[in-house]
Amino acid sequence: MHPRTPLAAALDTAVVVSFIAIGRRNHDEDEAISGLVETAAPFLIALAVAWVIWRVWLQPDAVMTGVRVWLTTLGLGMLLRNLVFDDGTAASFVIVASVFLGTFLVGWRAIAGALASRSTNRLR
Secondary structure, three states, rough: OOOOOHHHHHHHHHHHHHHHHHHHOOOOOOOOOOHHHHHHHHHHHHHHHHHHOOOHHOOOOOOOHHHHHHHHHHHHHHHHHHHHOOOOOHHHHHHHHHHHHHHHHHHHHHHHHHHHHHHHHHHH
């Protein structure tokens, strides 16, 4: 396991939970933790599946890993939300989810890579 695996798992989870929390707040939905968990469940399940399918623990902070995690979490999360959790997947929701999850699941990895590259160059 890569040393940054726990941090990567925490960041990915925080991205998904933040997306749901912001959405629930913007739509004036109940702020109870149970509502947050229920709404986040399909995406958290999809995130866990993505981690297993793509063996994220091997390269947790690689940008390509982020792309795989994003697309799997988004696609499977929407399927689970619609088919298992019986919630809607309106086009506007899919677009917002795509942008938010893509920006942050891939974005933190791009920033980490840039910072690592920068510090490596300073050491030379």
